[in-house]
Amino acid sequence: MESDIEQTFCLAEEKGNSAKSLLSPKAKLTWTVSATSHYEAMEKYYQYMGWGHYSSEFLDDRLPYAIES
Template sequence: MIKLENPLRVVDSRQVESGQKPTFVNGAFERFVPDTITALTNRASNMNHELWQEPDGCQTFCLAGAQGDGARALMHSEAKLVWEVEAESHFEAMTKYYAHMQWGEYLTDFPEQDKTSYRELGWE
């Protein structure tokens, strides 16, 4: 189990665009890497995502490129890009992010929306 001493800010571009406040995560997380992560392949409709670390330890996980400009504009000027990943949907991106952070299985309250591919959203 991993006990986080400080909350981690998790911001995605959808929160910025909708005016939602950043999500804060704190607590114990079991180490778990789903086998399905290794089965995911890069497809033409994938989009790049970035994980940024700020000087105070906060993190921002957002889309690369223009779709992530709003989230990156909120970051400290000394934030560092620490990880990049490609994904076909928000759900796939968050699943890979959770595996990278060893936080366990990513679950969503909005599976139909979060599993919609970027291609279907016209974000290619």
């Protein structure tokens, strides 16, 4: 969270570094979630934010994230 009205939801660890680099030094981590796909992550994010049900017309959103070894 950067302020009461500004937030960023991004991937953890190195995969989210480009998004996190845009945050101010005062930004704080307030919530984390585990998900197997972009769609699942967004459903949980919408629920957390109180925005109702997430939907997407992009079928690729439901594909599982690649697992790295």
